[in-house]
Amino acid sequence: MATRRPAPAPFRCTECGWTTSKWAGRCGECQQWGSVVETAQQTGVLRSLSPVAPSASRAARPITQLSTAETPRRPSGVPEFDRVLGGGIVPGAAILLSGEPGVGKSTLLLEVAARAARDGYRVLYVSAEESTGQVRLRAERTGALHDELYLASETDLATVIGQVDEVQPSLLIVDSVQTVSSSLSEGLAGHPSQVREVAATLIRIAKERDLPVLIVGHVTKDGSIAGPRLLEHLVDVVCHFEGDRQTSLRFVRALKNRFGPTDEVGCFEMTGDGISEVPDPSGLFLSKGAAVSGTCVTVALEGRRALPVEVQALVVSSSTPNPRRVVNGVEASRVAMILAVLERRSRLKFGDRDVYVSTVGGVRLNEPGADLAIALAIASATTDRAIPHTVAAIGELSLTGEVRPVARLAQRRTEAARLGYSTVVDSGIADLLSALERVRIPTPASSDR
Structure with a gap:
């Protein structure tokens, strides 16, 4: 007994190709509204097309004979x-x-x-x-x-x-x-x-x-x-x-x-x-005035541009059982990871403190090259020690506390030097630990307290 072939589904999604036997207002695969349309039934008859000779202007030519001057x-x-x-x-x-x-x-x-x-x-x-x-x-x-x-x-x-x-x-x-x-x-x-x-x-x-x-x-x-x-x-x-x-x-x-x-x-x-x-948007993401604790500058990439961006952090004592973690312009998951690395590798404690991290100018930092600047800004706010305006931090922070190099590091360093950043911390665990030790030196005002 011959088996019957199932009839083709009469409705198909124009976005992902999902088929169904009944019309639906929303595709069951890609969830796109209004993309399910009725399709023509297959007849099994293949119709041949008569070839049409192209005009002289549309005739195919070797690619080496084509000039870009035709499309300036x-x-x-x-x-x-x-x-x-x-x-x-x-x-x-x-x-x-x-x-x-x-x-x-x-x-x-x-x-x-x-x-x-x-x-x-x-x-x-x-x-x-x-x-x-x-x-x-x-x-x-x-x-x-x-x-x-x-x-x-x-x-x-x-x-x-x-x-x-x-x-x-x-x-x-x-x-x-x-x-x-x-x-x-x-x-x-x-x-x-x-x-x-x-x-x-x-x-x-x-x-x-x-x-x-x-x-x-x-x-x-x-x-x-x-x-x-x-x-x-x-x-x-x-x-x-x-x-x-x-x-x-x-x-x-x-x-x-x-x-x-x-x-x-x-x-x-x-x-x-x-x-x-x-x-030249270099000055849009930097604050003005004297150096204060809780700030650090990084050089981020926007397309092919290297832009200096200031990261600000505020660490205060918490009065709630669950301290707050508030971020603006950076990813909350990366800040949580950086806090864990700092607490494990640099002996800074955040279990009873609220942490706020933000960028200047409303810019968003989505790349890992800003990890080191976020870490230094948080450490600076925790120890109340200001990082000089001449220091810029560039690098990805791993879970082991290592600072990994990022893409186009030479371009970032060149832009940092052009803007007057004489010290760039960008690689090696020794650079990270030494930078953290510098910001952990207490100020005379804090030692009196």
């Missing part, structure tokens, strides 16, 4: 943004800029549009979230007015394409892809199928016309880019705009870049007049 980069007018893009905007590139609401995405792109217009390029800024009057008010405040900067407020994809045909821009900005809809796809604006259709159409226009397109993307509550994951695969560059609303500092990071490195970071500052570049 052009500056956006914002050097910090060009740094993230790898040197400038490539013709026909599709660039996706994402970030939290209110972080400054529209302000940054309006500044890019204004500077490109001043350089002689015609720019079309399509805002699907604001009216042209609202964009004009922000442009007046930031000084982004120019005759070559065209504004349009459209939410229909066909109308956006019509605006492109009429204006013939050299740069297109769409703010944002989740608020533009196409009549060729079902669902409301922001639905995964709508986002996929709008993004694919804009990217096709960019490639056919060598028109660079900057697309704004929303993020979900967990910080990932909203919409189907396919959106990030379609575009050429994915940039993330991040920053704390409580501070004016902003960072632009390249998460994906087909035309350059992905370890560059652009630094900006939000002001009352818009957004401004910070080409």
